[in-house]
Structures are given as structure tokens and as C-alpha cells.
Amino acid sequence: MQLTVDNLIMPFFVVEGKNIKSPIKNFPGVFHLSIDKMLKDIEEIKKLGIPAVLLFGVTNKKDGIGSYAWDKNGVVQNAVKKIKQKYSDIVVITDVCLCGYKSDGHCGIFKEGKIDLSSTLKYLSKIALSHAEAGCDFVAPSAMMDGQVKSIRNILNKNGFDNVGIFAYSSKFASNFYGPFREALDSSPKFGNRKSYQLDYANTSVALRKIKQDIDDGADIVMVKPALCYLDIIKEAKQKFNVPIAAYNVSGEYSMIKFSASRGIISEKESVLEILTAIKRAGADLIITYHAKDVARWLKK
Ligand code: PBG
Secondary structure: OOOOHHHEEEEEEEEOOOOOEEEOOOOOOOEEEEHHHHHHHHHHHHHHOOOEEEEEEOOOOOEOOOHHHHOOOOHHHHHHHHHHHHOOOOEEEEEEOOOOOEOOOOOOOEEOOEEOHHHHHHHHHHHHHHHHHHOOOEEEEOOOOOOHHHHHHHHHHHOOOOOOEEEEEEEEEOOOOOHHHHHHHOOOOOOOOOOOOOEOOOOHHHHHHHHHHHHHHOOOEEEEEOOHHHHHHHHHHHHHOOOOEEEEEOHHHHHHHHHHHHOOOOOHHHHHHHHHHHHHHHOOOEEEEOOHHHHHHHHHO
16 A cells, blocks of 8 residues: 555645735745746646645625625636636545635524525536536535535536536534634634534544435445544445545644644654545545645655
């Protein structure tokens, strides 16, 4: 068993504007990039042999329903078009969620203190459709809303996008390891937390049920997130299900390593290779990781 470059997916945080490459708090080596800068990075990714990217839009155009998320000329939609024009063989996956676009930072619409599923699913589907229209290969619904895969599959098929796949964040835990990511999107919930829709980390059976449901609803690839505390879930999913399994080596997991390495506590290269190999050994076919470029370089040597 060996980690290879084609296992890797590199995430990007894309902002409007030009010539922007700005650092993110507690997220060393990861930047907000304008589309021109992102394209430069993707050229490098292509050279390194990394097959796929995952895009997150970053914006301050937030409102109560997250409407900028499905703007035809939104930052993600434009980024997808540009990547596909220039690098048609790079697999483009787009995150589909509301948290980065809503003023309250939540992944769904709240009504009287509870998630309102019907409006939430309607908006998530609009986002997915706008990404498909821009030309993405996969949409990645990450809101953990019941029925999101089904609603998205329906709207895509209705509009002739049967060929756009669903990369489902099926088993996503209410984790303590998302901190730097929420800095990147400015998406920390303004009230409460995400425990009413993300999974309880003490519970295995719900996680496996969610994965099964998403596969039944039409997911092409299913994801376990985060990765490190959940190798057992990855392993069980791999044994039980017959679709590719992805694992998300999340922002907090990444920054722990970066900060420890910068203080000389561990070797960055050796520990990252150990961690990613363990994630693959557990059963992940694909690994989303902010270390992707470094790993690809190390694997080349
Ligand atoms: C939520 C979402 C999260 C991440 C990606 N999409 C988690 C959250 O804010 O609850 C985290 C990714 C990371 O930490 O790297 N839509």
C-alpha cells in the first residue's frame, strides 16, 4: 500500500479581485487567492500530477439566505469557468453550502430556532445547479442536511446535468478541528453551534447510515470528515460500500502539524506522509488535504 499523487485533492479559497494572495489566520501556507493567482497555482498542481481541486468561495456579500452563492457570476462560478477554459483535464469539485454566504454562518436556514429543510434544500439545489452550469465535474454538498443529495441529483438531472457527479460530505462530524477553515470563510456560527446537523463523534452507526442514505440517493463518491479521529469510520465505510471513499484531512488537522513542525517538535514531511498513508491504509481512495502540493513534491523525489 502506497500513497500516490492521484489520491490527492487540493482545496482552494477563492476571492473576487485581482492579484490577491493573502494569508489566513492560523492557517499557515494557505491563502485567499483571486482567480488569476489561483490559476497560477493550478498550473503548478497540474505539473505535479494532482488530478483534482475543491473550490470554496469567500465573500463578504452575505445575507439572510446566502443568495450570492448561486450568482451566475459569483466567484466560484467564475473560477470554475476559468479553470475549465485553461485546464480542461483538471477535475473541478465545488463545495455546496450556505455557511460562507449567510450572515449567521449556519449551513441551513433557521426558522423559529429550527432548520427549515424545505427552503434549505431549495437554496442548496440552486447553488449546485449554478456550479454545474459553470462547468464543474462534481458538486460537493457539505451542509449535512437530510435529503440534500436527492434534491441536488434531481435538479441536476432535470436540467440535463446527469454527467455532473455528486461528491457527498456524507459523514461529517461536529468536530473541533474546523477552526482555521472558519477563519478562511468567516463562517463561524453567530449563534449556537452545528450540532443539530453535523454528527455526534461518539456515534458510529449514524455515520454509516448517513453514508448508505447518500449512496441510495445518488452520491457517486462519499466522504468522511475529518479524517484523523475517524479512521475507523473510513475503514468500515470502505468495507461496507462499493463507491469510492474520500477523507477530508481538515484545516485543524493541517494547522496542528504546521505549527508543531515550525517549532521543531516533529518533522513536517515525515509526519504528513505518515498521516496521509494512514488515511489511505484505513480505506480512503481520495484525500482532500491542504498538504497536497507539498506531498506531491515529496512523492516525486
Ligand atoms: C461546512 C464546512 C466545514 C468545512 C468545510 N465545509 C466545516 C464547518 O465549518 O462546520 C471544514 C473544512 C476544514 O476544516 O478544512 N460547510
